[in-house]
Amino acid sequence: MKGKAPQESAEARILAAVRAIPRGQVAGYGEVARRAGLPGRARLAARVLSGNTDAKLPWHRVLRSDGRIAFPPGSEGFREQARRLQAEGVTVANGRVRIARQALDLDAAVWGIG
C-alpha cells in the first residue's frame, strides 16, 4: 500500500475516542483529542462534534477542561447536553458537571477506572 492515508482521519479517531467514553462518565475536549493521538487539538475535537451527524455518538459526555458545558447557558444544546448527562446519572449543577476530583486530570480515572 502506497500510504495514501498513513492513518485514519483525525476526525475518525476523535469520534472513536468519544464513543469510547463509558456511559455515566465524561471527558474534556483536550482529553479526547489526546486520546485520539492529537494532543493540543481540543478545538479540532470541538469542531468535529459540531459537525457530527451520528445520533449514536455520546457527544454529551464531552465537556470543557473545567467540567463546564461548552454551550452557552440557556441554549438548546446546553439544555440537551445537561439533560442527557443527568439521564445517565451525571450530576449537573449550575452548568457544571460534578466530576470526580481527578476525572479531568488523570486519564486513568476516566478511561481506566470505573
Place this chain on the structure above:
DNA sequence: CCCGTGACTCTAC
C-alpha cells in the same frame, strides 16, 4: 495570503 470566528486551554491578576 490575510482576517475573523469558534462545542478550546492555560496563565495571570
Place this chain on the structure above:
DNA sequence: CGTAGAGCCACGG
C-alpha cells in the same frame, strides 16, 4: 471564584 489576555488549530470569505 471571577474576568482578561495570549496561544492554539482548522476553516470560510
